[in-house]
Amino acid sequence: MCYNQIIAALWPPERMSVFMQQHEIWKIIDERQEDLIRFCQDIIRIPSENPPGDVEDVTKFICDFLDTYHIPYEIVRPVPGCPNILATFGKKGGKRVVFNGHCDVVPAGDESKWDFPPYSGEIKDGRILGRGTSDMKCGLASSLFAIAMLAQHNAELSGEILYTIVPDEETGGYHGTQWLFEHGYIKGDWGIVPEPTGFDNIEVGQKGNLGIHLTLTGRSAHGSLAPYVGQSAVEDMMELCQALKELREIHGSYDGEIAQVMEVSKQAIRNIQKAPGVDNCMDHVTVNFGVIQGGTKYNMVADSCQVDIDCRVPIGVDGEQVQEKVAEIVERLGLTDRCKAEYRGGRTGNYCSINDPIVLSARRCAKELMDIDLIAAYQWASSDTRYFREAGISTIQYGPSNAEGIHTYNETVDVKDVVSACKMYAGMILDLIG
Numbered sequence: 001m002c003y004n005q006i007i008a009a010l011w012p013p014e015r016m017s018v019f020m021q022q023h024e025i026w027k028i029i030d031e032r033q034e035d036l037i038r039f040c041q042d043i044i045r046i047p048s049e050n051p052p053g054d055v056e057d058v059t060k061f062i063c064d065f066l067d068t069y070h071i072p073y074e075i076v077r078p079v080p081g082c083p084n085i086l087a088t089f090g091k092k093g094g095k096r097v098v099f100n101g102h103c104d105v106v107p108a109g110d111e112s113k114w115d116f117p118p119y120s121g122e123i124k125d126g127r128i129l130g131r132g133t134s135d136m137k138c139g140l141a142s143s144l145f146a147i148a149m150l151a152q153h154n155a156e157l158s159g160e161i162l163y164t165i166v167p168d169e170e171t172g173g174y175h176g177t178q179w180l181f182e183h184g185y186i187k188g189d190w191g192i193v194p195e196p197t198g199f200d201n202i203e204v205g206q207k208g209n210l211g212i213h214l215t216l217t218g219r220s221a222h223g224s225l226a227p228y229v230g231q232s233a234v235e236d237m238m239e240l241c242q243a244l245k246e247l248r249e250i251h252g253s254y255d256g257e258i259a260q261v262m263e264v265s266k267q268a269i270r271n272i273q274k275a276p277g278v279d280n281c282m283d284h285v286t287v288n289f290g291v292i293q294g295g296t297k298y299n300m301v302a303d304s305c306q307v308d309i310d311c312r313v314p315i316g317v318d319g320e321q322v323q324e325k326v327a328e329i330v331e332r333l334g335l336t337d338r339c340k341a342e343y344r345g346g347r348t349g350n351y352c353s354i355n356d357p358i359v360l361s362a363r364r365c366a367k368e369l370m371d372i373d374l375i376a377a378y379q380w381a382s383s384d385t386r387y388f389r390e391a392g393i394s395t396i397q398y399g400p401s402n403a404e405g406i407h408t409y410n411e412t413v414d415v416k417d418v419v420s421a422c423k424m425y426a427g428m429i430l431d432l433i434g
Contacts, residue, residue, distance in 0.1 A: 017434075018430050018431060018434040019368075021155065021430050021434055022365070022368070022426070022427045022430050022431070022434075024153075025146075025149055025150065025153070025155070025423075025426045025427075025430065026369065026423045026426070026427070028149050028153060029145075029146070029149055029419065029422050029423050029426065030419070032145075032149065033419055035145075036141075036142060036145045036418065036419065036422055037123070037128070037415055037418065037419075039065070039141050039144075039145055040121075040128055040133075040137065040138045040141045040142065040418055041121035041122075041123070041128060042061070042121065043058065043061060043062075043103075043132075043137045043138075043140070043141050044119065044120075044121035044128065044130040044131070044132055044133055044137055044138075045119055045120070045121040045130070046058045046061055046119075047105075047108075047119050047131075048103055048104050048105055048132070049104070049105055049106070049107045049108065049131075050104035050105065050106070050107075050167075050168060050170045050171055051107070051171065053081065053082075053104060053167065053168060053171065054081070055081075055082075055083065055103050055104055055167040056081070056083065058103045059075070059083045059085065059103065059165075059167070062085060062103065062144070062165060063075070063085065065144060065148070066085075066087055066144075068148075069148040069151050069152055070151065071087050071088075071089050071147065071148065071151055072087065072088055072089075073085050073086060073087035073088070074086050076180075076185065078175045078179045078183075079175055081167075082167045082168060082175040082176065083167055084164065084165065084166050084167065084175075084176055084179075084180060084185075085163070085164070085165040086162065086163070086164055086165075086180075086185060087147075087162070087163040087165070088160060088161065088162050088163075089147055089150070089151050089157075089160070089161045089163075090157040090159055090160035090161050090433065091157050091158060091159060091160055092160055093160075094157075094158045094159030094160060094433060095158070095159035095160075095189045095190075095432065095433050096159055096160045096161070096162055096187070096188040096189050096190075096433075097159065097160075097161050097162075097188065097189070097190050097191075097192060097428075097429060097432055097433055098161075098162045098163075098164065098186060098187075098188035098190070098191045098192070098388070098393065098395075099143055099147075099161065099162070099163040099164070099191075099192050099193070099194070099425075100163075100164045100165075100166065100177060100186075100191060100192075100193050100384055100385075100388065101136060101139060101140035101143065101144075101163070101164075101165050101166070101193070101194050102136065102140070102165070102166050102167070102168070102169030102170065102173075102176065102384065103137070103140065103165055103166070103167060104167055104168055104169060104170045104171075105131050105132035105135065105137065105170065106131070106135070106170050106407050108131045109409065110409075113409045114409050114410055115409075115410050116129045116130075116410070117130075118130055118131040118411075119131060123415065126414060126415050126416065127402070127412040127413065127414055127415065128412065128413050128414075128415060128418070129410075129411075129412050130411065130412075131411055132411070133402075133405070133411050133412055133413040134196040134399075134400065134401035134402055134403070134405060134406050134411055134412070134413045135195070135196050135401070135406045135407065135411070136194055136195050136196055136399055136401075138399075138400050138413045138418050138421075139194030139195060139196065139399030139400055139401075139421060140165065140194055141418075142194070142399075142400065142418050142419075142421045142422035142425065143163075143192070143194045143421070143422070143425045144163070145422050146422045146423070146425035146426040146429070147161055147163065147425075147426075147429070149426060150426060150429065150430075155430070155434070156434075157429070157430075157433045157434060158433050158434065159189075159432070159433030160433070161429060161433075162186070162188060164177065164180055164185070164186060166180070166384065169383065169384050172344070172345075173384045173387065176384065177384035177387045177388075178384075178387055181387050181391055186387075186388075186391070186393075188393050189393070189394075190357065190358040190393065190394055190395065190432060191358070191385070191388040191393045191394065191395030191396070192358070192395070192396060192397075192398065192425065192428065193383065193384065193385045193388070193395060193396070193397045193398075193399075194397070194398065194399035194421065194425070195383050195385070195397040195399050196399045196400070196401025196403070196406060197379075197397055197398050197399055197401060198400075198401055198403070198417070199370070199372075199400065199417045199420050199421070200366075200370075200372050200374060200375055201268065201374065201375045201376075201377055201398075202359065202362050202363075202374050202375070202376055202377075202396045202397065202398045203377065203378070203379045203385070203396060203397035203398070204261065204351055204352050204353075204354055204359060204376045204377065204378065204396055205258075205261065205315055205349060205350060205351025205352070205378040205379070206349060206350060206351070206378060206379040206380075206381065206382050206383065206385060206386065206397075207286075207312040207313055207314050207315070207349045207378075207379070207380060207381065207382050208312065208313035208314075208317075208319055208345065208347040208348045208349050208350070208382060208386070209310075209311075209312060209313070209345045209347070209382040209386075210311040210312070210313050210319045210322055210323075210343060210344070210345050210347075211308070211309070211310060211311070211343065211344035211345055212308070212309040212310075212311060212326065212341060212342070212343055212344075213306065213307075213308050213309075213341070213342040213343075213344070214237070214240070214306065214307050214309070214339060214340070214341055214342075215304070215305075215306050215339070215340045215342075216233045216236055216237045216240065216304070216305045216306070216335065216338055216339050216340075217233055217303065217304055217338045217339075218230065218231040218232050218233030218234075218236065218301065218302055218303045218304065218305070218338070219231040219301070219303060220296075220300055220301050220302070220303040221300075221301040222299070222300070222301070223297075223298065223299035223300055223301060224299070225301070226301050229301070230301030230303075231301070231303075232301050232302050233294055233295075233302045233303055233304050233305035233338075234294040234295055234302040234305045235302075236305070236333075236335060236338075237292070237294060237305040237307060239333060240329070240330065240333060240335060240339070241289055241292075241307060243329045243332070243333060244287060244309070244326065244329060245287060246325065246329065247285050247287050247311065247322055247325055247326070248280075248284055248285055248286065248287055249284070249285075250284065250285040250317055250321060250322065250325065251280075251283050251284040251285070251314065251317070252283050252314045252315055252316025252317050252349075253316060254283070254315075254316060257353065257354060257355075258315060258316070258351070261351075261354060261376060261377060261378060262282060262283060262315075262378060264375060264376070264377050265282045265377040265378040265379075265380075266279035266282045266283070267279075268375065268377045269281060269282060269380055272403050273403075281312075281380040282314065282378060282380055283314050283315075283316075284314060285311055285312065285313055285314065285317060285322055286310075286311065286312045286380075287309060287310075287311055288309065288310040288311075289307060289308075289309055290308050290309065290310050291307065291308040292305070292306070292307045292308075293305070293306050293307075294306065312380065312381065312382060313347070313348055313349060314348075314349050315348065315349030315350070315351055315378065316348070316349070317348060317349070318348050319343075319345065319347055319348060323341075323343060326341060327341070347386060347390070349378070350385070350386050350389040350390060351378065351389065352389060352394040352395060352396070353394075354376045356394040357394070357432065358394050358395070358396050358428075358432070359376060359394075359396060361428050361431045361432055362374055362396060362398060362424070362428055363376075364431060365423075365424050365427035365428055365431060366424065368427070369420065369423055369424065369427060370420060379397065383397065385397055398421070398424060398425075399421060400413045400414065400417035400418045400420070400421045401413060401417075402414065
């Protein structure tokens with residue numbers, strides 16, 4: 001098939017004007033590439049770790065950028081210290097594309113374990129260095145830059161862009177995306193979340209997030225008398241945690257499109273993580289014992305112990321199934337009267353169809369821009385995207401990333417992927433509401 005035939009197949013005559021607009025804006029982004037990368041470097045250099053969650057400086061930086069390009073916005077604060085930016089561009093009354101990004105990042109941790117300063121924003125070997133480069137400040141910056149280029153060059157849209165920039169995705173989004181949905185700030189037809197996926201992959205589904213906090217009580221005694229006198233809450237919690245590994249046996253069953261995408265997703269995680277059995281993270285419940293605290297002093301039998309557990313619930317499994325299994329295990333161990341369980345979240349996984357217009361748009365743009373067939377896959381983690389899909393908004397995640405540095409040391413992103421992502425965002429906007 002020749003080039004003209006490919007273009008005719010992808011872009012029928014009534015869409016050729018969009019095709020031309022895309023190539024024009026892509027050329028502009030290439031010409032402004034240095035400005036785009038500098039914008040990414042500057043936003044990386046503003047620490048916005050969560051916890052503690054201080055995002056005021058980065059919020060001002062983003063608002064200054066919006067002011068520069070005359071993009072209107074408002075700031076809403078559910079509670080002090082939690083600013084949400086809502087920026088709009090385009091024509092009201094038509095279809096609406098909602099972008100959603102978070103400006104907080106996880107803590108850098110022990111800086112001695114980094115090969116470079118975590119907030120340097122330097123470029124080395126074609127990569128931008130620093131905390132938040134992949135998750136997700138460069139996705140945020142490149143999507144904002146794409147909208148800025150459309151605004152600066154007076155792009156005529158048939159619909160509107162809403163961009164919600166939130167302060168607390170890394171701690172659950174309760175005063176960010178969740179609150180905005182609960183109070184009616186977010187409505188739209190399609191959603192694009194620039195979370196990290198890589199240049200050749202779009203996320204079309206993800207696992208649910210179930211947090212479990214367990215408190216186990218015991219009976220104190222002198223440590224020299226253990227285990228004959230007293231009841232150690234720490235020892236009992238150790239036994240309970242061992243039994244709770246059974247949650248990892250819970251899995252989903254699939255057919256049709258979901259089975260197809262699930263198999264692609266399992267292969268993708270095998271390729272990325274290269275760890276035996278890691279593909280179970282896609283279709284099984286995962287369990288991480290993240291924080292444990294117990295006892296008062298080493299020579300006292302512990303009368304209390306607490307543990308925080310992070311469970312990710314796959315598509316096809318309900319969070320209630322996990323809670324019921326926890327209750328069954330606690331009862332089997334005879335701990336019902338001494339164990340209190342508290343749950344946060346509890347949703348099942350979420351997804352959109354690979355035949356949805358937002359997915360097809362991403363694939364068209366990737367084919368024309370990079371000559372690649374985007375992989376549509378599910379994510380083994382979770383993000384604020386869940387709130388969009390639960391509200392009935394078909395949403396994808398697409399953002400530049402290098403997976404090996406996310407939520408750990410030495411986070412980076414490739415410069416070329418940032419530029420490609422910026423073009424992809426502009427291209428999808430024009431494709432959907434151009």
